[in-house]
Amino acid sequence: MSEPIVSIRNVSKKFPGGVVAVDxxxxxxxxxxxxxxxxxSGCGKTTLLRMISGLEPMSGGQILIGGEDMANxxxxxxxxxxxxxxxxxxxxxxxxxxxxYGLKVTGVAADETKRRVAEALDMVKLTELAARKPDxxxxxxxxxxxxxRALVKRxxxxxxxxxxxxxxxxxxEDMRLELTRLQETVGxxxxxxxHDQDEALSMASRIAVMEKGAVQQIATPAELYEHPVNRFVxxxxxxxxxxxxxxxxxxxxxxHCEAKGLGxxxxxxxxxxxxxxxxxxxxxxxxxxxxxxxxxxLVKVQGLVRDVAYYGDTSHVVVxxxxxxxLAINMQNDSRGGGAGVARGQKVWxxxxxxxxxxxxx
Amino acid sequence: xxxVLWNRTPQGPLEYSRRLWLKLLLFATFFFLYSPIAVLIAFxxxxxxxxxxxxxxxxxxxxxxxxxPDLLDAFTNSLIIAFCSxxxxxxxxxxxxxxxxxFRFPGKTxxxxxxxxxxxxxxxxxxxxxxxxxxxIGWLTSDVGWPLNLGPIIVAHIAFSFPFVSIVVRSxxxxxxxxxxxxxxxxxxxxWQTFRYVLVPFMKPGLVAGALLAFTLSLDDFxxxxxxSGPGSVTFPVKVYxxxxxxxxxxxxxxxxxxxxxxxxxxxxxMKLQAPTKAAKG
Numbered sequence: 245m246s247e248p249i250v251s252i253r254n255v256s257k258k259f260p261g262g263v264v265a266v267d268x269x270x271x272x273x274x275x276x277x278x279x280x281x282x283x284x285s286g287c288g289k290t291t292l293l294r295m296i297s298g299l300e301p302m303s304g305g306q307i308l309i310g311g312e313d314m315a316n317x318x319x320x321x322x323x324x325x326x327x328x329x330x331x332x333x334x335x336x337x338x339x340x341x342x343x344x345y346g347l348k349v350t351g352v353a354a355d356e357t358k359r360r361v362a363e364a365l366d367m368v369k370l371t372e373l374a375a376r377k378p379d380x381x382x383x384x385x386x387x388x389x390x391x392x393r394a395l396v397k398r399x400x401x402x403x404x405x406x407x408x409x410x411x412x413x414x415x416x417e418d419m420r421l422e423l424t425r426l427q428e429t430v431g432x433x434x435x436x437x438x439h440d441q442d443e444a445l446s447m448a449s450r451i452a453v454m455e456k457g458a459v460q461q462i463a464t465p466a467e468l469y470e471h472p473v474n475r476f477v478x479x480x481x482x483x484x485x486x487x488x489x490x491x492x493x494x495x496x497x498x499x500h501c502e503a504k505g506l507g508x509x510x511x512x513x514x515x516x517x518x519x520x521x522x523x524x525x526x527x528x529x530x531x532x533x534x535x536x537x538x539x540x541x542l543v544k545v546q547g548l549v550r551d552v553a554y555y556g557d558t559s560h561v562v563v564x565x566x567x568x569x570x571l572a573i574n575m576q577n578d579s580r581g582g583g584a585g586v587a588r589g590q591k592v593w594x595x596x597x598x599x600x601x602x603x604x605x606x
Numbered sequence: 607x608x609x610v611l612w613n614r615t616p617q618g619p620l621e622y623s624r625r626l627w628l629k630l631l632l633f634a635t636f637f638f639l640y641s642p643i644a645v646l647i648a649f650x651x652x653x654x655x656x657x658x659x660x661x662x663x664x665x666x667x668x669x670x671x672x673x674x675p676d677l678l679d680a681f682t683n684s685l686i687i688a689f690c691s692x693x694x695x696x697x698x699x700x701x702x703x704x705x706x707x708x709f710r711f712p713g714k715t716x717x718x719x720x721x722x723x724x725x726x727x728x729x730x731x732x733x734x735x736x737x738x739x740x741x742x743i744g745w746l747t748s749d750v751g752w753p754l755n756l757g758p759i760i761v762a763h764i765a766f767s768f769p770f771v772s773i774v775v776r777s778x779x780x781x782x783x784x785x786x787x788x789x790x791x792x793x794x795x796x797x798w799q800t801f802r803y804v805l806v807p808f809m810k811p812g813l814v815a816g817a818l819l820a821f822t823l824s825l826d827d828f829x830x831x832x833x834x835s836g837p838g839s840v841t842f843p844v845k846v847y848x849x850x851x852x853x854x855x856x857x858x859x860x861x862x863x864x865x866x867x868x869x870x871x872x873x874x875x876x877m878k879l880q881a882p883t884k885a886a887k888g
Contacts, residue, residue, distance in 0.1 A: 289657040297792055298730075299788050300792065318791070318793045319788075319792050320791050320792070320793070320795055320796060321794075323794065326788075326789070327786070327791055328785045328789055329785070330783055330785050332783060332786050332788065332789035332802075333783035334786060334790075334804060335786075335808075336807040336808065343801070345790070345793055345795075346793030346795075348796050349790075349793065349794050349796075349799045349803070350794040350795075390789075393789075393793065394792075394793075397793060397794065430729045505705065557867075562790045
């Protein structure tokens with residue numbers, strides 16, 4: 245990673261009443277990163293973002309931005325700007341006045357203000373609407389105003405608090421692309437808070453998954469998806485089949501375990517496991533066949549098709565095996581011949597390569 | 607008539623506007639509420655000296671009222687008092703409203719109750735209390751001359767009208783998106799700039815509405831003013847009261863009509879400004 249632009253060191257936040265929103269969090273965010281703080285609501289991600297902006301005081305720890313300790317720097321003096329969840333566009337000002345506000349209050353000269361405002365409006369394609377008031381605009385347009393208003397300040401870090409949550413599905417898709425494009429154009433660090441894993445996976449270069457005030461894992465989207473470190477991350481990012489298993493013995497390269505519904509299976513493992521583990525397998529890694537697969541080394545189980553949901557491009561199938569084990573399988577409908585090709589009530593075999601499973605120890 | 611009162615389609619359970627008894631009640635309410643005022647205004651244009659029979663239309667009563675120096679003095683006093691008390695009570699009320707909206711502090715509930723006390727306290731009690739107070743500190747007994755002798759009334763009016771301003775301002779602020787303030791801070795504004803450029807523009811309709819409310823309250827107050835006025839500081843309502851005891855003459859009708867007009871205009875403005883605007887949230 246390049247020189248960190250934001251360093252978060254043992255940062256904590258305790259609210260009066262004893263609620264610990266953020267608990268001893270430490271990590272670095274690099275220059276030009278599109279960094280996502282991802283987690284369920286109440287995990288402390290917004291509080292952490294607000295502490296970076298200075299709007300929320302810290303209970304402990306240290307935040308450095310561009311190598312400088314921000315302990316005694318109020319929000320109006322920090323090199324960060326925020327796009328609020330409600331956009332917080334000033335209702336009594338025109339678009340132009342909104343964008344110029346941050347320059348006006350810090351005493352930037354009038355001609356420079358004018359030039360920079362025009363530039364920012366052009367960047368978010370709002371030049372035509374410069375004279376409008378916010379109540380004459382759509383949610384998407386208001387969000388662009390909020391973006392322009394923050395970017396015109398040329399911050400080192402742009403903070404975005406659930407920026408897409410108030411938009412409808414189609415607009416959300418467009419804004420995702422636009423935000424990534426914008427981040428590439430302006431070349432500054434974006435930190436985005438979201439509870440939407442699709443949003444984080446599709447936009448961010450790195451993601452910190454948070455839960456109960458602590459960071460569970462920081463990784464690239466692909467790494468998070470394919471190599472989650474624990475049960476929470478595996479379950480929160482995408483869909484996953486989690487199967488509890490008891491470890492019977494372990495060698496240097498594999499573990500032998502007794503899994504619920506699957507019986508005795510061997511999985512590759514390169515780290516020591518405890519007595520119980522959790523086997524996580526993504527639904528699209530699972531395959532369905534009518535006949536028992538004959539290739540050696542497969543994890544396989546017979547079961548009954550409980551449910552088939554057709555989504556056009558994919559079909560989501562649920563198969564119930566022994567011991568009440570339910571397996572979710574995503575099938576690509578890659579030929580026009582009749583969707584998933586399985587029907588409810590059918591007896592099928594589900595199988596997958598052992599290497600596609602992840603062994604989770606916590 | 608029957609065709610109007612009895613519609614052919616059956617009444618729904620919630621269609622109160624189609625019930626006869628409700629229509630009659632509505633009519634009675636309007637009748638008792640507005641007919642005296644309508645009569646008062648109508649007779650202000652009457653040529654007769656007595657408010658009983660209509661004889662003909664004239665504007666002469668307005669001229670008579672205008673040429674009555676006592677009435678005009680009282681009217682001037684009322685306007686001066688209303689202006690001064692509105693100014694101060696808007697300022698104090700605005701601050702109290704902002705404080706109650708914004709801050710949490712120990713004893714806030716009690717403080718809030720005390721701030722609202724002038725609204726619920728009987729006017730007569732407040733009038734007596736203020737009179738006793740002003741006599742005790744010597745404001746009512748010493749002769750300070752006009753216009754300083756209006757001081758006690760102005761102070762009294764501020765005391766009972768600023769809570770109304772604070773309530774209006776506070777309810778306006780409830781619709782304020784706190785993120786606007788945070789956005790302002792985040793964009794580099796200091797506390798004062800945030801107050802000046804973000805909070806005050808948002809408060810403005812509340813402040814104006816509160817000010818107009820305070821103005822009309824002051825202009826037509828009788829009870830408290832009666833107790834706090836001296837010989838040289840008679841206001842319009844107090845003057846009218848003393849004139850009426852010698853019989854209601856049409857010039858009083860005329861002067862009252864002017865007062866009604868001023869109050870109605872101020873109230874309409876206040877309501878217009880208080881109406882929720884589309885831009886209330888950011």
